[in-house]
Amino acid sequence: MRRTPLYPWHVSLGARMVGFGGWEMPVQVTGIIDEHHSTRRAAGLFDTCHMGEIRLRGPGAAGTLARVLTRPVSDLAVGQGRYAMMCAEDGTVIDDTITFRLGDEDFWVVVNAATREDDVGWIESYAIGACDVDDESDATAKLDLQGPAASIVLGLLCEAPADLACIRRFGIVDGIVAGIPARIARAGYTGEDGFEVFCDPSRVVDLAGAIHEAGESHDLAVCGLGARDTLRLEAGLPLYGHELSRNRPAHASGMGWAIDLNARFVGRDHLAAAPAEILVAFRMQGRRAAREGDRILPAAGGDPIGTVSSGSFCPTLGVAAGLAYIEPAHAEAGTPVAVDSRGKSLPARIEKKPLYKRGHAA
Amino acid sequence: MVEVPDDLLYSKDHEWVRIEGKTATVGITDYAQQQLGDLTHVELPDPGDHFNQFDEVSVIDSVKASSDIYTPISGTVTEVNSALSNRPEAINTDPYGDGWIFRMEIVEEPEEGSLLSPAAYDHLIDSDDE
Structure with missing residues (x-):
């Protein structure tokens, strides 16, 4: 299994390491729920060198x-x-x-x-x-700094550009952070404002340390992949291998905005017909989570109408929720459904994506 | 780092049991809660339910995964820790105390050797970590 240059840093912080996509990565540093809340309220720092x-x-x-x-x-x-x-x-x-x-x-x-x-x-x-x-x-290391305080924390260290406000969403500039040449993009995977900072792998331990230190007085948490997953799930962002895969056509993801059918790209001709199942969000009635692979049935009973692609307790929502592929006839927001999970039928409801939107009450 | 009290017996599935006369109190170990991380839900059995040793009794959810809980002992459920419905994190903070999950009336003593002593459980989790 491969390790990022930050592996010893994670271990020194007491992180628990797990295998992910061939890499040994931190699943949590202090605890997934705390890391999740810190990112929504203040800032979270993620090692994404594996990307x-x-x-x-x-x-x-x-x-x-x-x-x-x-x-x-x-x-x-x-x-x-x-x-x-x-x-x-x-x-x-x-x-x-x-x-x-x-x-x-x-x-x-x-x-x-x-x-x-x-x-x-x-x-x-x-x-x-x-x-x-x-x-x-x-040759490229990457850190994600996410959350409402991300621009403040990065601003403390940023020698160039002088003002991070010049980087719009999905913008990218070359700059210097804590004396380290870095490429800074305003993007992320949490539903929050934030940055993806790229630098030379030999400098990333120093960069992570500098951001961690600058973030201390702003309640920054170093986060693992566990919080990254719950944050992206609430934000309705797909994860490759779960929502997106070689098993389903691209337009089933509901991301029609990311597909230009007037363009002539590979696979386009298979994206004209309506997909058999489409991606929706769902919310459980309680805290017990539905998990990937659980079947979804009509609330009144009957044959399965869909399958959970990702499911977890969602800390900001305070209930379990997730994403699922479901037959379009049952995909309308508000539709009550039942999730068959470990032999038990759990009540749930189809919801509009995303379940969490920055600046809106959950 | 991992607490293994010496007055309890343990299962290979990381449950603990405290036997006091005919009453058995069951929970999951400190090692188990550390491995699972933040617990978010515990499905509790119903009082009166009867289970044989190592039957599935309930499901415990952490943020990352759902796991089955097996009873280390045969018996009838007499009491469940309903405080866990609102505060499953008690299992994280106090796995052998406030984090107990259910109590049973023991109908059959566990077979000799079917449960682990504290020393044997310590050894098991040591080899798990390697």
């Missing part, structure tokens, strides 16, 4: 990405990024990505840890024109 970064450079870069992403990036301004999926020929999902434009012919695709090697091969196989495809993952 991949693929660089495409050359006159063919934009054209290559137009073939492999569910929406084009050729109209992106330099310094801006965009979420998209990568489809197989059959329209199922190879990965989900954020692609940043670093220069006219220079793009940076941030991808999931477990999929990045396949992604590189896939992009190379569809490369057109003069386009260099480089896997920069091993």
